[in-house]
Amino acid sequence: MKVALVGNQNSGKTTLFNQLTGLNQKIGNWPGVTIERKTGIIKGTEDELIDLPGIYSLSPYSSEEEISRNFVLNETPDMIVNIIDATSIERSLYLTTQLLELDTKVVIALNMLDILEKKGIFIDVEKLSEKLGVTVISISALKKTGIEDLLTVIKDKNVIQNRHNKIFEPRVEKEIDNISKTISLGHKRFTSVKLLEGDALLVKQTNEQVKSSIIILEDHYNMDLEQVIANQRYNYITDIKSSGTVIMNIDIITDKLDKVFLNKWAALPIFAVIMTLIYMLAVGVIGGATVELVAGLFDSIAGGLSDTLTNAGASQWAVSLLCDGIIGGVGAVLGFVPQLIILFICIVILETTGYMSRIAFMLDMLFRKFGLSGKALIPFIVGSGCSVPGIMTTRTIENQNERKMSIVLTPFIPCSAKLPIIALFAGAFFPNSAGLVSASLYFFAIAVILFSAVLLKKFIFKGKSSTFISELPEYKIPGIKYVLKDVYEKTMEFIKRAGSIILLTSIFIWLLLSFNWRFEYGVDVNESILASIGNAISWIFYPMLGELSWAASVSAIQGLVAKEGVVSSMEVIAGVAEGAGSVLFNSQIFSFFSGTSAYAFMVFNLFSAPCFGAIAAMRRELGSNKKMFKAIGFQTLLALLLSYLVFGIGSLIGVIF
């Protein structure tokens, strides 16, 4: 009898081989290649054991895989011993699902028993055997435990016969059945799956049935079939794992914390409280203390400089450019740095402690109720720093429709550039509850993402959800060095933007504000080029502001270049109109803002088309200008609609009470 030993690299094949054969070994090369071929006689038997090269799948991607596959298909071993590293069972079972498609008998040797417990992993061997429909023997090749059991099974050839579990979705299984009926080779199930995958070595077997099955499935999944089949294999493995067969990381502290943080009822309220506290701390406490301070600092710099320069005989326009335009605009944005630092610190702590993974996991369960996958959530969590890397992480979503949906929705999450807008308005109009109001916008964003996702999924991006393979990391205390480095990098990024893009746009705004169409300097701001542009579009913003304001309108448009630009533009406009050091919302130009219109304006800026950087990332990931414009259109229309609604409802409540 011939027995083949198959498994991943480093699963312990050679160690087990030595145990099973003792010294009866022959080492040579596989015919035609230099890869080592090891054969031996199993102790106490006449049976020959062949150590196949370590592989991860039976697809002919490497010469190792091709050798192993040819061996099991053509040299017809009587039995396959599939050795699995039990500490990375998920990866190992991928190969197993393929081996179980063969007609050959398979026995699984679950190796590394000795270190399982140390790694906090428990595997229910009986359950695993029952689920897979195959004999499973747990062993430690190194410590020589379970070897006798394995030997007995091999000698008696007493293993469960492959029962060819239907592990794929019914629609795929149906085509596999259809193809099986038309082929003459052995290993019908294995061959049929490979034919569906378009396996290069089997092209000769292709027939009309295969072609039509491929068309049917490609049409349905709108994706490469090899990928579809691989995904469904992983889904099957995840199902096995999550059915209690494998319990990972039984870490006592983690376990206890998860009982609280992942509690069915408490999890979401706790998350809400944590995020609210973060915003209260950043916007409320820190903002309350620093905003006045920093604003005062920039005002006195601008005021002092203005006096000095004027006395020194500098022309009025130069003084205005420097003080109102540059210092006003850039300073307005820099004033929010202390709040951002706090926000960055809190978020990196949530990330490194392992709590963010729990949030993703939890929201996954919530989203699943709406037919959405949690994989689509990771970009949102990354996006709370900046949408651009958020949009890039959508690459991990294998379902194309779901991926597109994530790209369109990721910019909705409040990124760091939106914080100045939120903090400015919340601080000015809700001074006693600035933190709560800021947090409410965060939850507003999640609600809108959820709501839009349900709609988009239903009408535009149809299809099944991707799986969310999530192995939750253990909780750990974050390293201070890592936290500081992360916060430093993100803060510097923000400061650099203030010094580049915000500087340029502030100058640009100042120019348009200081000249009229006849290029005369020093006109009344209401006669400026900027005002005439703003007047042309201010009707769009009327339903959210309750006022035709050219100044607020152009500031909002400014947010398309960079979201912080909304704040800097408003500061520049107020400065030019009323002189450096004027208090923003006391200026005649912005005094019309009320609590309701402030909230509506924040909502618009939160959801409207993101900044240039994010638009470019959307363009790259969506793959065409047309799709990008559609996405921007959707975002902007939704932003308008929501802000109109907020203003309408807010005003109504104001009238009633």
Ligand code: GDP
């Ligand atoms: P192969 O690549 O599949 O041939 O794997 P090897 O037999 O060379 O083993 C890879 C590594 O895993 C070696 O360092 C072995 O000592 C170790 N190893 C193999 N079996 C066991 C086991 O049961 N327990 C532990 N702790 N280590 C093992």
Ligand code: MG
């Ligand atoms: Mg080896």
